[in-house]
Amino acid sequence: MTQLMSEDGIRCDGRRVDQLRNISIKVGVLKNADGSAYIEFGKNKILAGVFGPRDVHPKHMANQDTGILRCRYHMSPFSVTERKNPAPSRREIEISKVLKEALQPALILKDFPRTVVDVFVEVLQADGGSRCAALDAAAVALADTGIPMRDLVSACAAGKVADRIVLDVNNEEDQEGQADMPVAIMPNSGKVTLMQLDGILTSEEYKTCLQTAIGGCKQVYEVQRRALIERYFESGVQ
């Protein structure tokens, strides 16, 4: 078993307990998609592409009153150590659902009845916390399409490793740590739109962990904002 934390509180990848992995986001990376983004979050490498609002197929899914949102989270077969079967696993289907529900509150689709917005997320390389990183890229890709939004969605996990609450759990810590809590917020309203937990926490640790994760989400938000500014104001695109 790897040592997850040194005596002086340094984690297995050299970070402090309150430190995020390196994050970089690039907006508008795909030609065909209406909106797109690429994120590197530690060793995670994830592409998000958004299409729509467009016609709904199959037609029976269309809603007369509002546009709908669909989301697909998918991992490439080469994204993990052992080759992953390319067919969607139950884990991927569940994550697709929680990602959709995390993004939905930020979108205003009332003005696009009978249409769909499709969000496709492809995890090219996975390294713990891929659902949060996927969500960060998807939110920016949605903003890139110009669909009306109330807020962005920013996600980050916190967890418990070697009896301490840590920010942004990596793959080793996820496998061998004590708890993992992915969280997403709408940074301006403060509302929590994604939250999951596995692992054992006391009531106090639960509260600290949630607040630690939210602190991480706010840092991620700054990276997302800068990526959007770079795309629309600094690279000369009108």
Add this chain to the structure above:
Amino acid sequence: MESVIIDQLKRDKILDLLKQGRRLDGRALDEQRPLTIETGVIPKANGSARVKLGNTEVITGVKVQPDKPFPDLGDKGILICTAEILPLADPHVEPGPPTEEVIELARVVDRGIRETEMIDLHQLVLIEDKSVVGIFIDSSVIDSDGNLFDACSYASVSAVLSSTIPKYEIKDDAPVLVEGVTSKPPVKTLPVSVTMARIGDYIIVDPTKDEEACMDARITITTNSAGNICALQKGGEDGFTVDQLFKCSEMALSVGTKIRKKLEQLM
């Protein structure tokens, strides 16, 4: 179109009542529906339970059989927990591959039992890395009136508590059943899942199908016997404030205590 209008009417009615601290079926906001648990309903299973939570009804069976361990977990027995909504349980359910909702249901129920470490899987090893005992917990929703998460979770936990584990001996590197010798499952703690819905600014425990149809967001929190929070899943198309999430964890602990007393009687 019609159904949308009816949902809006129901939502208005439900919200009106919530403002007075009441619900459609007369319950308090933090009150669960009556829970009945009957065990031993399927004698051919190693353990079973039929659980009614209000009008939601679930049958769970436990099967125990020798199996190969997962390659990276050779020192642990196998635990598999599934759930499905039978087509006879709800007019809107059709036969076919599982929907996202059903997959989420099964995974949330599994997570509650796995993450609380209810069953000591280390005690289910026959030969390390080669042969272990597998515990398969399969739940079928047979009547659906909301909060399938908690109903399936209580049924699964009850079925495990009522189960007997057959004894296996190793002969020529293969497990052989020893007739007539059984033991109780190695249970360490009792997971209790509590599902809450947010409608407007109100948090209610154990939502019915009508309440789920008009809720803004949902959360399922599983606690263990020591009062820790072990698994959690937020669902629904809107979010929660941090204060609401703190309140939910407290409600999960207080409501969970009552349910745990009921489950303890099965031990």
